[in-house]
Amino acid sequence: MNKHVLLAAAGLCLICSSAxxxxxxxxxxAQPQKPSQTEAIxxxxxxxxxxxxxxxxxxxxxxxxxxxxxxxxxLSITLTDLMDVYExxxxxxxxxxxNACFMPAEAPLTVKALGALGLNASSMQLQARKSAxxxxxxxxxxxxxxxxxxxxxxxxxxxxxxxxxxxxxxVPCY
Amino acid sequence: xxxxxxxxAQAQSDWQLQxxxxxxxxxxxxxxxxxxxxxxxxxxxxxxETRWTYRPLSPWYTLQSQLDWxxxxxxxxxxxANQVTGASLDQLYYSHAISPYxxxxxxxxxxxxxxxxxxxxxxxxxxxxxxxxxxxxxxxxFASAPALQVYVNxxxxxxxxxxxAGIFRPRALGYAPREFGTxxxxxxxxxxxxxxxxxxxNVLNKASSTEWRLSWMGLDQGLFDPQASxxxxxxxxxxxxxxxxxxxxxxxxxxxxxxxxLRSRLTHMHNDLKAHCELLTPQAAxxxxxxxxxxxxxxxxxxxxxxxxxxxxxxxxxPFSQSQVYKKTNQSVSTSxxxxxxxxxxxALQWSLSRATVFYNDDFSTVSYLPGTITAWATGxxxxxxx
Numbered sequence: 001m002n003k004h005v006l007l008a009a010a011g012l013c014l015i016c017s018s019a020x021x022x023x024x025x026x027x028x029x030a031q032p033q034k035p036s037q038t039e040a041i042x043x044x045x046x047x048x049x050x051x052x053x054x055x056x057x058x059x060x061x062x063x064x065x066x067x068x069x070x071x072x073x074x075l076s077i078t079l080t081d082l083m084d085v086y087e088x089x090x091x092x093x094x095x096x097x098x099n100a101c102f103m104p105a106e107a108p109l110t111v112k113a114l115g116a117l118g119l120n121a122s123s124m125q126l127q128a129r130k131s132a133x134x135x136x137x138x139x140x141x142x143x144x145x146x147x148x149x150x151x152x153x154x155x156x157x158x159x160x161x162x163x164x165x166x167x168x169x170x171v172p173c174y
Numbered sequence: 175x176x177x178x179x180x181x182x183a184q185a186q187s188d189w190q191l192q193x194x195x196x197x198x199x200x201x202x203x204x205x206x207x208x209x210x211x212x213x214x215x216x217x218x219x220x221x222x223e224t225r226w227t228y229r230p231l232s233p234w235y236t237l238q239s240q241l242d243w244x245x246x247x248x249x250x251x252x253x254x255a256n257q258v259t260g261a262s263l264d265q266l267y268y269s270h271a272i273s274p275y276x277x278x279x280x281x282x283x284x285x286x287x288x289x290x291x292x293x294x295x296x297x298x299x300x301x302x303x304x305x306x307x308x309x310x311x312x313x314x315x316f317a318s319a320p321a322l323q324v325y326v327n328x329x330x331x332x333x334x335x336x337x338x339a340g341i342f343r344p345r346a347l348g349y350a351p352r353e354f355g356t357x358x359x360x361x362x363x364x365x366x367x368x369x370x371x372x373x374x375x376n377v378l379n380k381a382s383s384t385e386w387r388l389s390w391m392g393l394d395q396g397l398f399d400p401q402a403s404x405x406x407x408x409x410x411x412x413x414x415x416x417x418x419x420x421x422x423x424x425x426x427x428x429x430x431x432x433x434x435x436l437r438s439r440l441t442h443m444h445n446d447l448k449a450h451c452e453l454l455t456p457q458a459a460x461x462x463x464x465x466x467x468x469x470x471x472x473x474x475x476x477x478x479x480x481x482x483x484x485x486x487x488x489x490x491x492x493p494f495s496q497s498q499v500y501k502k503t504n505q506s507v508s509t510s511x512x513x514x515x516x517x518x519x520x521x522a523l524q525w526s527l528s529r530a531t532v533f534y535n536d537d538f539s540t541v542s543y544l545p546g547t548i549t550a551w552a553t554g555x556x557x558x559x560x561x
Contacts, residue, residue: 087380089329090245090274096190097245104296106435107481122431123383130238130293133286133336133376134277134327135250135269140295142482142514154192 040113040160042082044075044173045151074171075156085158086119088127088136093156099137101150101159102128109144113160190242197235198558200256200300204230206550217528217550218305218492218504225260225310232257236293246271252293258301259310264293264318277325279340282349284318285372286338287389287425289441296484298512300524300556303490304472305504306443311356312468315393315445316423319344319353319370332381342370354395355419355447360405366416367396374425382431389425394418402453406462412455419449419464437476444469467495484512502532522556 075093077085085091091098103110105121114121128138141150144161151157152169164172202220206213214221221228234256241249252265267281290307291297305312323340344350345368352359353368374389395418399405402413409415423446429439449464474488488508495501508526515521531547 087329088334092245095188095244097242104478104481106478110481120380120383122437123378123380123385125296126378126383126385126429127334128295129289129291130252131286131289131291133338133374134325135240135248142295142518142520143516145517155190 039162040109040116041162041164042077042113042173043148043151043159043161043165043170044077045155045157046074046167046169046171074173075158077158077173082158083117083119085137086114086117086124088124088138090137096156097137099139099150099154099157100124101139101141101147101154101157103141103143103147109160109162188244192240192242194238194295194560195235196237196295196558196560197233198556199231199233200554200556201231202552202554204550204552206548208548213530213548214550216502216504216530216532217548218309218506219526219528219550219552220258220301220554221552223309223311224257226257228257238293254292258308259313262317267321275327277327279321279323279325281320282318282347283321283323283340283342285316285340285342285389285391286374286376287316287372287387287391287423288443289387289427289429289439295560296512298476298484298486298510298522299488299508300510300522300554301526303474303488303506303508303526304441304443304470305492306445306468306470311358314353315355315370315421316391317350317353320346320349332379334378334380336376336378337374339373340371342372344368344370354397355393355421359397362401362404363397363399365395365397367394369394384430385428387425387427389423391423391425393421393423395420409453410455414454415451416454417449417451419447421445421447432475435478437478439474439476440472441474442469442471463497465497467493469493482514484510486510486512500533502530504528504530518560520556520558520560522554522558524554524556525551526554527551 077093077098081091081098085098085100086102102114102121102124104125110121124138125140126132127136128140139150139154141147141159147159147161148165148170151159158173166172200220204219204221206217208214215223234254236254237252239251248269250265250267250269253263255261263282265283267279267283269277269279271277288306290304291299291302292307302308306316307313319342321340321342323338325336325338328335344353345365352365354365359365370391370393372389372391374387376385376387378385397417399415399417402409402415403411423443425441425443427439427441429437432438445468447466449466451462470490470492472488472490474486477485479485486509490504490506490508492504493501494503506526506528508524510522510524512522513520527549528551529547529549
């Protein structure tokens with residue numbers, strides 16, 4: 001799908017729900033999630049449990065301004081955010097830099113996930129190298145177990161998996 | 175604290191600590207056509223000029239830590255240990271981003287002038303071909319040091335442009351009090367100056383993933399030798415001298431995608447050092463003048479048949495000359511296969527063939543290398559694990 005079409009779709013849908021945004025992004029009708037082995041499902045760091053009611057209220061206020069939150073306490077990331085972070089542009093979530101985890105360019109999941117956004121994983125591998133002049137917030141991983149660990153470790157982070165995964169640190173984004 | 179609790183604590187605070195540790199063992203078998211230590215050191219293989227006593231089976235680790243305070247501030251630490259370079263703290267600096275486009279760093283930092291990959295998680299090599307990356311003494315003038323740096327980070331369409339400029343003071347904080355070019359100084363010599371500067375520009379086309387880098391490093395070093403006759407037998411006892419050396423080093427690199435699975439890169443690094451000494455007792459001998467040049471050119475191909483495998487081929491040419499005394503040229507061919515297995519394990523298998531040719535131009539007495547051509551080959555296996 002054309003990158004500009006995706007961006008335009010995201011731009012026109014600033015007040016949509018995250019599910020609606022996701023369905024626009026993938027140009028697929030909303031339907032029950034039963035992914036095939038090679039389908040890429042975007043996952044995000046799970047938000048921490050609020051320690052008090054006051055903090056929960058404060059978070060709700062934040063999210064009215066900055067983003068959205070679901071019952072699974074996932075980060076809410078727009079398509080524009082997603083593309084920006086994988087292009088190594090700074091994206092802030094509650095005042096913190098969003099991290100992006102990715103697998104090598106030849107991984108089938110990478111082709112599915114990043115290829116669909118028109119992004120080039122080869123250039124990400126270059127930007128993630130330690131010899132880069134400016135450290136990126138891109139993190140290269142080698143398999144799905146590594147991807148889960150990366151999303152959990154680099155909070156707040158986004159990545160992709162072949163199966164819907166919900167645990168204490170990782171949940172689907174959309 | 176368990177990792178889950180640590181993650182939870184970090185998620186609710188302004189700071190975040192991120193660590194990546196790689197560790198493992200390397201096994202090497204190295205065969206030489208010449209057996210003296212000088213000739214073996216001259217081949218730039220796994221057993222060349224190791225800082226620790228060379229062993230065919232040796233452990234290693236690299237540690238990368240990054241502590242973020244909000245979006246603008248971070249502390250970065252890079253440390254490693256292996257028998258080639260010994261234990262080293264390669265980076266420990268504070269970085270502040272004034273904006274997404276501009277920032278500065280203070281602390282132990284590197285020049286960001288090369289594409290050496292010792293910390294990269296997808297490094298296909300056990301030991302890279304370029305002596306500027308792997309040989310402790312050759313790398314020393316360009317190694318990390320206490321520094322102040324300013325960087326820019328710009329996006330223009332498909333291009334990402336990053337640049338950095340810095341000044342380095344290796345003797346500050348006691349970091350490298352005896353570093354003096356590639357020399358190993360005797361204890362009676364005192365260093366009077368060690369100043370370095372560096373500039374580096376990196377351009378990446380994010381659409382084609384073609385990347386270019388241009389860098390310059392300059393050094394200005396001085397020492398005082400109160401007993402020059404100990405190091406230079408041609409000087410009379412009691413001779414004192416001031417020694418000054420300046421060097422410029424340039425790096426140029428380009429890396430591009432030949433096909434979706436095949437990537438190539440070509441790098442060239444050129445170091446030109448000019449030195450002279452001022453004899454404080456001039457009747458002892460004429461003042462010395464030395465010029466040393468090193469150039470390394472590496473052409474590399476990296477083929478990725480799948481996400482878990484990388485097959486690489488590298489060809490190196492490394493000429494070295496010292497004034498009118500002698501010159502030598504190293505050439506090597508290396509190939510490797512890296513595989514990332516499940517559960518964070520990885521292996522790399524490498525084979526290298528190295529050939530060195532030494533020529534004398536006039537003075538046979540001051541160099542220890544044997545003239546002629548010598549060859550050596552090495553086969554290595556790395557078993558690694560990353561957390």
